[in-house]
Amino acid sequence: MNKPIGYWIKRLDAALDIQLDSTLARIKLSRRQWQTLGTLSGGAMLPDELEQALLPLWGSDIRLRERELAALVGRGLITMIDDRLALSERGRERYHEAQRLVEDARRDLSMGIGIDEYAMTLSVLERMSLNAERLAR
Numbered sequence: 731m732n733k734p735i736g737y738w739i740k741r742l743d744a745a746l747d748i749q750l751d752s753t754l755a756r757i758k759l760s761r762r763q764w765q766t767l768g769t770l771s772g773g774a775m776l777p778d779e780l781e782q783a784l785l786p787l788w789g790s791d792i793r794l795r796e797r798e799l800a801a802l803v804g805r806g807l808i809t810m811i812d813d814r815l816a817l818s819e820r821g822r823e824r825y826h827e828a829q830r831l832v833e834d835a836r837r838d839l840s841m842g843i844g845i846d847e848y849a850m851t852l853s854v855l856e857r858m859s860l861n862a863e864r865l866a867r
Contacts, residue, residue: 735858746839753835757827762788762798764832767807767817767825774816 747761754764762784769775769783781795788795799815802808807821817825840848 739855749835749839750832753831754828756831757824759824759828760798760801762794763802763807764825764828766798766802767821767828770808770815770817771822771825774811774814776814780815 750761754761759767765784765787766780769780775783784795799808802821805820806818807824808815809818809821810816
């Protein structure tokens with residue numbers, strides 16, 4: 731199979747999205763909700779800080795961000811404390827539950843791939859991404 735790297739990256743990305751969505755659906759979370767909970771698991775943030783942290787993952791779709799945040803607030807997973815968004819206790823529990831499921835899925839996805847192979851792949855992809863970004867300027 732002599733396909734270019736872009737083919738395999740896009741194919742893997744699409745498969746990972748489907749797999750992650752399926753995994754998180756078991757606990758009624760979207761990928762973006764999980765990313766939000768994960769970002770807030772490090773501590774409370776001002777809304778603008780959260781927006782900046784999520785921008786690389788979500789893009790600039792304001793309606794999507796508002797809808798996903800509203801869903802998390804409505805389910806009691808995120809709360810406001812002194813003008814900062816924070817995980818509620820329920821949100822922290824849901825985040826840890828999601829993390830366990832995602833880690834199990836990652837183990838399954840990397841079955842048959844050695845630790846060194848995985849680390850090398852990440853290193854190569856990082857360097858190629860940085861090179862491509864540099865060349866695009």
